[in-house]
Amino acid sequence: MKRKYNDVKVRWVVILFTIHCSLFTASAQRMDNVSEHSKYIQAVDEYRPAPGQFVNDAPEYEEGDTEADMIRKCNERIAGKGPTDVDAHIIALGGWGGYITFHFDHSIANLPGQRDFAIWGNAYQEMKNLVFGGMNEAGIVMVSKDVNGNGKPDDPWYEISGSCDKDSVGKVDYGYEVTYHKNPMGNIPWTDNRGNSGTVDRIMPWHTQEYYPEWLPDGLTFQGTRLPDNMVDLSKEVDSNWSAWYYVLVGFAYGYADNLPNFTDDADATSYNYEGCGIDISWAVDDERQPVNLDFIDFVRVYTGLNQKCPAPNWWGETSTEIISAEDIHLEASLDAIRQATGIREDVRWKKEEVTTAHDLQGRKVSPNRRGFYIQNRKKIIIQ
Numbered sequence: 217m218k219r220k221y222n223d224v225k226v227r228w229v230v231i232l233f234t235i236h237c238s239l240f241t242a243s244a245q246r247m248d249n250v251s252e253h254s255k256y257i258q259a260v261d262e263y264r265p266a267p268g269q270f271v272n273d274a275p276e277y278e279e280g281d282t283e284a285d286m287i288r289k290c291n292e293r294i295a296g297k298g299p300t301d302v303d304a305h306i307i308a309l310g311g312w313g314g315y316i317t318f319h320f321d322h323s324i325a326n327l328p329g330q331r332d333f334a335i336w337g338n339a340y341q342e343m344k345n346l347v348f349g350g351m352n353e354a355g356i357v358m359v360s361k362d363v364n365g366n367g368k369p370d371d372p373w374y375e376i377s378g379s380c381d382k383d384s385v386g387k388v389d390y391g392y393e394v395t396y397h398k399n400p401m402g403n404i405p406w407t408d409n410r411g412n413s414g415t416v417d418r419i420m421p422w423h424t425q426e427y428y429p430e431w432l433p434d435g436l437t438f439q440g441t442r443l444p445d446n447m448v449d450l451s452k453e454v455d456s457n458w459s460a461w462y463y464v465l466v467g468f469a470y471g472y473a474d475n476l477p478n479f480t481d482d483a484d485a486t487s488y489n490y491e492g493c494g495i496d497i498s499w500a501v502d503d504e505r506q507p508v509n510l511d512f513i514d515f516v517r518v519y520t521g522l523n524q525k526c527p528a529p530n531w532w533g534e535t536s537t538e539i540i541s542a543e544d545i546h547l548e549a550s551l552d553a554i555r556q557a558t559g560i561r562e563d564v565r566w567k568k569e570e571v572t573t574a575h576d577l578q579g580r581k582v583s584p585n586r587r588g589f590y591i592q593n594r595k596k597i598i599i600q
Contacts, residue, residue, distance in 0.1 A: 253322050255547040256298055260290040261369050262317035266438060266520060267396050267404040267416045268310030268536040269423040275307065277430050286431055290316065299336035299478050299541040300485050306338055306538045309355065310429070311406070311416050313394050313438025315519035316539065317369050323362075323512035324497070324544050325553035331494025335518060336541040337474025341482075342464045346450055349467025354378075354475040355537030356441050356521040359500055362514035369515040374500040374508050378471025380443055381505070387444035390505070394523065395437040398428045408523070417525060419533045443468070443521040447535070463526045465535065467492075471499055473518045474537045490545055511557065512550075516542060 263286050265271045275289035290307050297304035307316060324333050335357065342350020357376040360369055380388050393409040396416070403415035404427050416427055429436070450462045467476050476492035479485060500508050522535040544550055573583055 253547060253551060254296055254320070255544045256296050256320070257294055257318045257542050258321040259295055260287050260316060260318045261515065262315070262517075263287050263290045263307070264315055264432065264436070265308060265429050266310035266312060266314030266394070266436065266536075267406075267427045267429065268308060268314065269416075269419050269427060269533050270306075270308030270536065270538070271310045271314075271427055271429050272425045273308070273423065274305065274538070277425075281431050283431055286429075294318075294539070294541055297541055298543070299488075301541075304540050306540045309518065309520045309537045309539075310427075311394075311396070311404075311534045311536055312392075312442060312520050312523035313440060314536070315438070315517055317515055317517045318542065319369070319515050320542075320544055322544070322547075322550060323514050323554055325512055325546070325550040326497035326510055327546060327549055327553070328498070330496065331490055331545055332497045332513075333516070334488070334490055334494045334543045334545055335473040335516070335539055336478045336493060336543070337537065337539050338478075339467070339474050340477050342450075342462075344450070344454060344462075346453055347448060347464055347466050349446075349476065350464045352446065352465045352467040352475045353535045353537050354443055354446070354468055354521050355473035355518045355539070356443070357471070357473055357495055358517040358519075359495075359497060359510065359513040360515040360517070361510055361512055369517070371515075373517065374502060374510070375441060376471055376495055376499045377501045377505070377507075378499070379469035380471075383469065384444045389442040391439075392442035392523075393437065393439045395435060396428065398434045400428075401426060404428055414523075414525075416534045419531075438519070440519060441521060442523055443472075445524045446522065447524050447526060461526075461531055463531060465522075471495065472521065473539055494545060512554070 263283070275286060275293055277286065293305040293307055309316060326332055335355075337353075337355070339352045340350060357378075358373045359376065360371050360373045362368075363371045389410075391409075394406050395408075396404055396406045399405060401418075403417050405413065405415050407413045418427060446466045446468070448464050448466055450464055451460070454462045470492065473493075476489055478489055478493060479487045480489050481487040497510050497513055498507070500510055502508050518537060518539055520535065520537040525534045526532050
């Protein structure tokens with residue numbers, strides 16, 4: 217069965233506006249001091265999982281919970297936490313298309329030739345080492361830059377082009393769409409835009425809660441990229457006394473979430489697999505699969521990229537991406553790059569209650585109600 221859910225060791229966005237120019241950059245974010253910034257997720261913006269065996273459980277839905285409540289619970293599980301923190305817990309995205317969106321407390325810089333951020337999941341290598349991987353439920357990664365500077369994930373999104381684009385040509389479906397329908401306490405039916413249909417099956421007695429996200433409406437529809445199936449039946453390759461069934465999920469080479477183990481050495485919790493779990497912003501492509509040039513990104517979205525299930529009874533059911541943490545691999549370099557690009561430097565610091573009026577960086581007179589940069593008496597001030 218799929219028993220990999222086990223709580224494993226697992227901005228005000230500030231736009232710098234020049235006084236004489238209306239062209240601003242969203243990469244100028246709270247640059248107070250490196251020590252005041254975190255390399256981990258600051259907050260979750262969106263959580264819309266597809267149906268699945270861990271949905272309503274990770275995090276737990278309670279009667280009356282709204283979408284905002286579930287996002288808050290996601291924050292309690294992963295915001296500010298690293299993959300080995302004892303109070304970090306996985307978030308389940310359910311079947312194909314289910315997603316989560318999050319941001320850091322600063323823009324992440326695109327450093328040439330380097331992995332820029334990592335997404336930590338709970339993939340692991342199968343115990344017999346018969347294939348590369350074993351429980352690798354790859355999630356598609358998308359990135360966005362806060363071009364309009366409103367601190368919301370409503371600017372253009374770009375998909376990270378992973379290894380399947382090169383080694384599985386013709387097997388990736390770039391215009392895939394799935395719609396799920398409620399079926400209380402039963403198998404969840406779905407249809408796709410390719411004329412196919414199926415179900416997300418209940419796995420009893422392991423997961424007894426409702427599988428359809430109870431705070432979301434019927435008819436959930438997701439669109440995006442479907443990765444090629446990676447499930448392999450190795451049951452005949454192992455002793456039946458050891459396991460009656462042995463289905464594994466082969467790992468992809470790079471560019472996805474929850475696709476490869478967090479550590480290169482299971483016995484060493486410091487051997488972070490930045491190569492396998494790291495994402496290079498330079499891999500981002502547009503809707504035509506053409507590379508885009510992003511100097512910084514502000515939001516990350518991850519969605520389940522596989523639509524498959526294990527056919528054996530009482531095994532692990534649907535493939536669903538899970539994440540436990542995400543990390544700016546080069547925090548200080550990101551902050552330095554933002555300073556160089558925008559010219560931001562620290563100036564006078566104030567507490568919010570000490571400033572009644574000021575001008576924002578668009579030249580508008582405001583009453584500061586959140587921390588960030590403002591202009592007062594021709595000086596840049598920082599509201600803390």
